[in-house]
Amino acid sequence: MCGILAVFGCVDNSQAKRSRIIELSRRLRHRGPDWSGIHCHQDCYLAHQRLAIVDPTSGDQPLYNEDKTVIVTVNGEIYNHRQLREKLKSHQFRTGSDCEVIAHLYEEYGEDFVDMLDGMFSFVLLDTRDKSFIAARDAIGITPLYIGWGLDGSVWFASEMKALSDDCERFMSFLPGHIYSSKQGGLRRWYNPLWYSEQIPSTPYDPRVLREAFEKAVLKRLMTDVPFGVLLSGGLDSSLVAAVASRHLANSDVACQWGSQLHTFCIGLKGSPDLKAAREVADYIGTRHHEFHFTVQEGIDALEEVIYHIETYDVTTIRASTPMFLMSRKIKSLGVKMVLSGEGSDEIFGGYLYFHKAPNKEEFHEETCRKIKALHLYDCLRANKATSAWGVEARVPFLDKEFINVAMSIDPEWKMIRPDLGRIEKWVLRNAFDDDQKPYLPKHILYRQKEQFSDGVGYSWIDGLKDHADKLVTDAMLMNASFIYPENTPTTKEGYYYRTIFEKFFPKQNAARSTVPGGPSVACSTAKAVEWDAAWSKNPDPSGRAALGVHAAAYEEAVDVKPADLSNGPPQKIKKGIVEKTATVA
Secondary structure: OOEEEEEEOOOOOOHHHHHHHHHHHHOOOOOOOOEEEEEEEOOEEEEEEEOOOOOOOOOOOOEEOOOOOEEEEEEEEEOOHHHHHHOOOOOOOOOOOHHHHHHHHHHHHOOOOHHHOOEEEEEEEEEOOOOEEEEEEOOOOOOOOEEEEOOOOOEEEEOOHHHOOOOOOEEEEOOOOEEEEOOOOEEEEOOOOHHHHOOOOOEOOOHHHHHHHHHHHHHHOOOOOOOEEEEOOOOHHHHHHHHHHHHHHOOOOOHHHHOOOOEEEEEEOOOOHHHHHHHHHHHHHOOEEEEEEOOHHHHHHHHHHHHHHHOOOOHHHHHHHHHHHHHHHHHHHOOOOEEEOOOOHHHHHOOOHHHHHOOOHHHHHHHHHHHHHOHHHOHHHHHHHHHHOOOOEEEOHHHOHHHHHHHOOEOHHHOOOEHHHOEOOOHHHHHHOOOOOOOOOOHHHHOOOOOOHHHHOOHHHHHHHHHHHHHHOOHHHHHOHHHHOOOOOOOOHHHHHHHHHHHHHOOOOHHHHHOOOOOOOOOOOOOHHHHHOHHHHHOOOOOHHHOOOOOOOOOOOOEEOOHHHHHHOOOEEEEOOEEEEOOOOO
């Protein structure tokens, strides 16, 4: 990943302003420690912090067209850049960078070229011939991008909020699958797949088509000129990524440079479910496996730094980001700069445990659509920023445009969880890779129950976070939370604790708070899906163990104590065998 910052229409275009842009761009240097670049044209600035993955020697940014009238700063990877170059034979390329095609595609096709790009990207492009500019973000929002506005009428774009929050009166998350055009004066959606309308698809399930689409998605992401590996938790999604990459690595171009044995990485508390499962998968597919451990205290000590980098106070995201942040630091210390990861599968296939309660295929499909549309606020944000904090790039094959089209066209009746038919969550994906002749994975791994990353690294991780927050946040603080934080009010002590840290980095900034989603959630559900089971409203926790009656290690259901016991004080609940007082309001 790289870091980009662009500013257009500054009233002040002095040397001091250039210095200020450089200073702000440095806030993104963790994303791109390999080189820095800036281009200034009158009152327009495009800055770049580079993480060199493809063409490390000549691909420094910003990038240009032939006569340097078009300038572009890009964060991302364009996997089909070689095919696009074939369409641009009349153009002269200066570098081997996959991102240079963007400048030439704009020359050739104008603003209507973004859908031709196959990859993950956020970019800003300036056409100096008329001082017009465009900005665009990939279909799902794998790479982060923010847009802001200054009091002087300037328009800002940045990979992370920290680069523009101090200089913008207002800013927001740039919508995935959208393009901003200065000529047309606003955002419009360039990504318009059939599933986006949430109409119920009817294509019959074909396991071979699904498997081949995923294998293509993994293979195209092996485009790299630097050492790489796979994040392997031992769950279904990361195990399939590792198994496919390992199976095809020997015949890929990258094997000539980095060898045919895949490196895999896992982190967890000692004795955690993920460590055991990941080791077993790594041994089965023959990877060079790297196992990292962390303690609950080490995770707690990292929380402030994690929240600074991922720029959220969402509880689920912080729980999962912390071990990923720690692991990324270890990975970078080994000289690895790119990893494949398994994000997106649960959203596409309804893999979260709460999908067991989906009442029908229509609601099942609509919930998967809602989950995919919100990925840029949750798992994509986590996977990108937690790794980019240490100059590591995460690529996500499940969020390949073509693979999503194939997977989301399947009649959702096939995705429904049907114990009577032997179908557990994500059965269509498991079945597609259930090959007795050439097995991809051991059967018990292929059919392992879903573990959210924050659970799988060790259950005591989440319990430790809650205990830590309980010590720092009093009952009175939580009771008055709505007065301190009227917008997106935290409802738990853990959420309150994270919010206080976030506010320290973005003090009195409503725009920053508004970039974080809210609402009730059980086991990572949307607020709408909480309605599927009345019991969930009593236990609104994003952990997979909150899926009462589904997860093998579920929390015990909260039970109200009988009124006769109330003489001893305020109302109480029994949870996990511990009596906890609940707040009362007169």
